[in-house]
Amino acid sequence: MILVNTDYVSGKEVETLSIVKGSTVHSKNVGKDLLSGLKTLVGGEIVAYSEMMNEARAIATKRMVKEAEQLGAEAVINIRYATSAIMQGSAEVIVYGTAVKFK
Template identity: 60%
Template sequence: MILSNTTDVVGYKVTESIGLVNGSIVQSKHVGRDIMAGLKTLIGGEIAGYTEMLSDARDKAIQRMAKEAEGKGANAVINIRFTTSAISQGMSEILVYGTAVVLTKI
């Protein structure tokens, strides 16, 4: 599966546009990470536990989008975008979406 945040992929042409596909995940904070994050706010710097958690959540959302595209017969998703939103205190959603297409090598 080719994934691109641009509308085209070098060396390929879009031969069929299948339509919008997406993947999402709602992630909650972990109490252990909250304690470490609280301590980190005293000295500053990156909160690695949250960075890792959000990276994993993004990867899962991308996998879900790619699986949906594959199920519709696509071999690529182009023009990929990400968005996040707060669901409630301590929970957020990561949504990834793009256009499922069939690419042919030129």
């Protein structure tokens, strides 16, 4: 599966199938959340949250790819990510794009 954030795949003519998406909501456990809160006092990267967001993006992307594969897509173009806070310490990640086949 080819994944790109452009609206084309270089050298390929595409047939649009449908918009596809994947999402997940992730949170850290209370212990890590408290430690991360203390980190805000001194500044710097909050590694636990960086890891959480990387994991969430990977899961959301996998779900989007699965949806595209079910349509018989060969690529997903124009991919975009968005995040939103659901509550303190948790976030939703959604990824979406256009599933296409090559002509």
